[in-house]
Amino acid sequence: MNEPFLSAIPIINKLEASGFQAYFVGGSVRDYLLNRPISDVDIATSATPNEVKEIFSRTVDIGIEHGTVLVLYQNRSYEVTTFRTEGEYQDYRRPKEVSFIRILDDDLKRRDFTMNAIAMDRNGQLIDPFNGQTAIQNKVIQTVGSAKERFQEDALRIMRAVRFVSQLSFAIEEETLQALTKLVPLLKNIAVERIRAEFEKMLVGENGNNAIRILLETQLYAYLPGLKNQKIQLEKVICYPFKGLNKLEMWSLLLFTFLIKDKAVEVFLREWKLPVKEIKEIQQILIYLEKRMEREWSINDLYSAGRNAVSSTEKLYGVLKGHTEEDSLSYWLKIYDELPIKQRNNMDVTGRDIIEWFQSEGGPWLKDTLLKIECAILAGDIQNDKEKIKEWLIRCSQK
Structure with missing residues (x-):
């Protein structure tokens, strides 16, 4: 047995010392048997929620009506759930009632798949009444x-x-x-x-x-x-060889393949109830992916896209073109990383500086001037240095 089980053993010890049964259950046990990474563990116990709260001084009611109490212990949190059976289900999604019980096997019986219906005690011994280990092996x-x-x-x-x-x-x-x-x-x-x-x-x-x-x-x-x-x-x-793409990249691949564009992208993703922030990120990836399918990156596109969008777009480009080599991704990220600025506020000059230099009121000309400086820095025409930018602007104004 390894982490995070070892850190959670004191929880089980305390429950057992109070006269109750307690076991590790669910996906963490399954993943332990599969040698997969385990982020957290769930504990099932014969103690009722109120009994759990009497045993531990720091708890949070997160689903007490279904028997779950969050136990806070040594800067970690553990979901501790009472053995239970479930009554008749309604709407094909939740039981009408939950009954707390003292028998582990009856609790395991209500679970979805046999591989998830295995319990493990604090010594690493498995309780497997539904042959979940066999399912895992097969x-x-x-x-x-x-x-x-x-x-x-x-x-x-x-x-x-x-x-x-x-x-x-x-x-x-x-x-x-x-x-x-x-x-x-x-x-x-x-x-x-x-x-x-x-x-x-x-x-x-x-x-x-x-x-x-x-x-x-x-x-x-x-x-x-x-x-x-x-x-x-x-x-x-x-x-497509899409293994390795993250969540937003996969949504982008689906939408690109479905030929869903422009405003229809937002309509589609809102139907899935994605957060607005994620919708905007996906829309940005799709904009640059369409450009990338037609031509190589320009400096301005790299700059406006930002590193995350460049990386996602290039990964998707590789998937759509049927290759998984990372040379292209590394090449374009290297060029991006070498850009003299990554966003406008990286410029060593502000609108206030320009107004002071030219002794003029603000207006549309100021926005145009900042954009002109930004493009010149990216193109390598001037260095991102306040004095050099000032000299360059004065020269340009005298032409």
């Missing part, structure tokens, strides 16, 4: 119990299954896949924000191509915002 995504029932309980599990195909390079077990295919219309009941979170994780996974292929084969894509009429374009995306 690289199979299989529901706990009836696939139909699990997907009808929470239809988001349909997206989670496909997301795990991408992230883990696992295959969906046949019965699970059949139920998924039949029940994809249930996604209409799930909030777009929840679907987007799974979709974005799917896009940046190691095996995103195969996950998109499953979207197509199961007709799942038709129930995702803006994708119903994009079957041919999605088939085209599969052919």
Whole structure:
């Protein structure tokens, strides 16, 4: 056992010392068995939320109605959730009621996939009543119990299954896949924000191509915002070597492939309820990607794009052209890094300086002059030095 489990053992020790059971559960245990990076751990316990709060002095109620308390311990936070069973589900997304229980196996029984229904005690011993280890060894995504029932309980599990195909390079077990295919219309009941979170994780996974292929084969894509009429374009995306692209780059690749441009970009992304900041970043990438597909970078484009947009655009250019060499990316980033200024406020002169030099009131001429200086510095006609800029301006005014 390694970090972050080791740092969390005192939490389990304290719960057990108070007479309760406590185990590591969920994705952290799965990822531990897969030797994947683990960011945080979740703990399940037989203690009720109120009992957890009595044991630990510093807690936060983050989902107490569902049994979850955030325990603050040594500058870290841990989600501690009471063993529970769930009543009848409503709207294919949440249970009408939650009952706290004392039996671990009954808690594991309510989970989505067998690989996520494994518990581990503080000594590293595994409790695996649904053969999750076998599923992991066989690289199979299989529901706990009836696939139909699990997907009808929470239809988001349909997206989670496909997301795990991408992230883990696992295959969906046949019965699970059949139920998924039949029940994809249930996604209409799930909030777009929840679907987007799974979709974005799917896009940046190691095996995103195969996950998109499953979207197509199961007709799942038709129930995702803006994708119903994009079957041919999605088939085209599969052919691109897009592994390694980040979330914004993947959205940009989809939009570029879908031939969605200009104002339609914002309409499409708002349907997915992306944050405004991310929409603007994607729009900027698409502007420069269109230019890059037609010609090489100009100094002015590098400057106006900024390093992040240059990097994303060049990576996408490589994907669309079918090569993954980083020479081109390194070349253009080196040129960008060598620019004498990266933005206007890097200039060693201000509007106030110019007004003082020419003893004139501000006006449109001042904006034009600053732009003229900016272009001259980028072109290498003058150095970014206040005195040299002043001399250059005076000479220009005398011509």
